[in-house]
Amino acid sequence: MNTNWTEQNIAELFDAYDDWVENAFGYQPLIAELTCSYGKxxxxxxxxxxxxxxxxxxxDDGFDYVTGVDISPTMIEKAISAGTNRLRFEQIHGPNLPFPDNSFEAVISCFLFINIPERRELVRITTEVMRILKPGGSYYILDTHPQTTGVDYPTYRNGEHGISYQDGDNRPVYLTIPGRQQPLEIVDKQWGLSTYRNTFAAAGLSLTTERNLPFDNSQLPVHTSEFRTLQDTKPYILLRATKQ
Ligand SMILES: C[S@@+](CC[C@H](N)C(=O)[O-])C[C@H]1O[C@@H](n2cnc3c(N)ncnc32)[C@H](O)[C@@H]1O
Structure with a gap:
């Protein structure tokens, strides 16, 4: 049973989660790669x-034309309520996107694939993304690294200690929510690297980038020395496919 992102309680808690680890070691490298390839x-x-x-x-980093879409009306409500200055948010209904062919230079999906329960759905999403990308545009995927489970990161743990997850398994994720004793428990899908590669191949694309994104102690706040052993572990993976 995967996470129900339409539940109000899940939307509230996920929004309250402080994602500084994802930001430092996942979102910022993605934004840097996007900026380096295409500018803002x-x-x-x-x-x-x-x-x-x-x-x-x-x-906030200077991108002027950003549109966010999500299948969950609850998440989109949250996005809109945080403000839409120079941003557009829209709920979508299934994999068909309400945009013409060749509309975007870049599409990003952060922690989306691990929330898609079926392989064929991954292919449908990727095929549809490629339709709306301009030629020369790229699809970037940022996800938790499938080979880095059971590790206690400062704000979350992905998978149980000592358990090895197989492609297609459900995997619990525990997010620490500020001011709350119990973590938010959600359920992700374990997709191996071969599933990412096969998804792009099935959508007629080859991956141009497959990067392991490492944890870096120099980004740790002071007084968090207990996490120094995480140096160079690889919490995230960044993949990119470009439309010819
Ligand atoms: C873990 S959250 C990540 C949200 C955001 N990308 C981030 O990094 O903060 C996963 C999101 O994927 C959305 N989602 C799940 N299945 C989807 C689908 N088929 N199409 C679009 N969005 C979907 C969920 O509603 C949820 O908002």
Whole structure:
């Protein structure tokens, strides 16, 4: 049973989660790669935008044309209620996107694939994303690294200690919510690297980038020395496919 992102309680708690680890070691490398490849004057679609945290970071970083879409009306409500200055948010209904062919220079999906329960759905999403990308545009995927489970990161743990997850397994995730004793428990899908590669191949694409994103102690706040052993572990993976 995967996470029900339409539940109000889940939307509230996920929005309250302080995602500084994801930001430092996942979102910022993604934004840097996007900026380096295309600059900031491009149209970007944040597919599976949730409550809009990444869209807002892109906007605040100088991207002027950011649109966020999500299947959950509850998450989109949260995104809109946080403000839409230089941002657009829209609920979508299934994998068909309400945009013409060749609309965006870049599409990003952060922690979306691990929330899609079926392989064929991954292919449908990727095929649809490629339709709305301009030629030369890229689809970037940021996800938790499938080979880094059971590790206690400062704000979350992905998977149980000592358990090895197989492609297609459900995997619990525990997010520490500020001011709350119990973590928010959600359920992700374990997708191996071969599933990402096969998804792109099935959508007629080859991956141009597959980067392990490492944890870096120099970004740790002071007084968090207990996490120094995490140096160079790889919490995230960044993949990119470009439309010819
Ligand atoms: C873990 S949250 C990530 C939100 C955001 N990308 C972030 O990094 O903060 C996953 C999001 O994917 C959305 N989602 C799940 N299945 C989807 C689908 N088929 N199409 C679009 N969004 C979907 C959920 O509603 C949820 O908001």
């Amino acid at each position: 004057g491009i149209s970007v679609l944040d597919y599976g935008c949730g409550s809009g945290k990444v869209s807002r970071r892109l906007r």
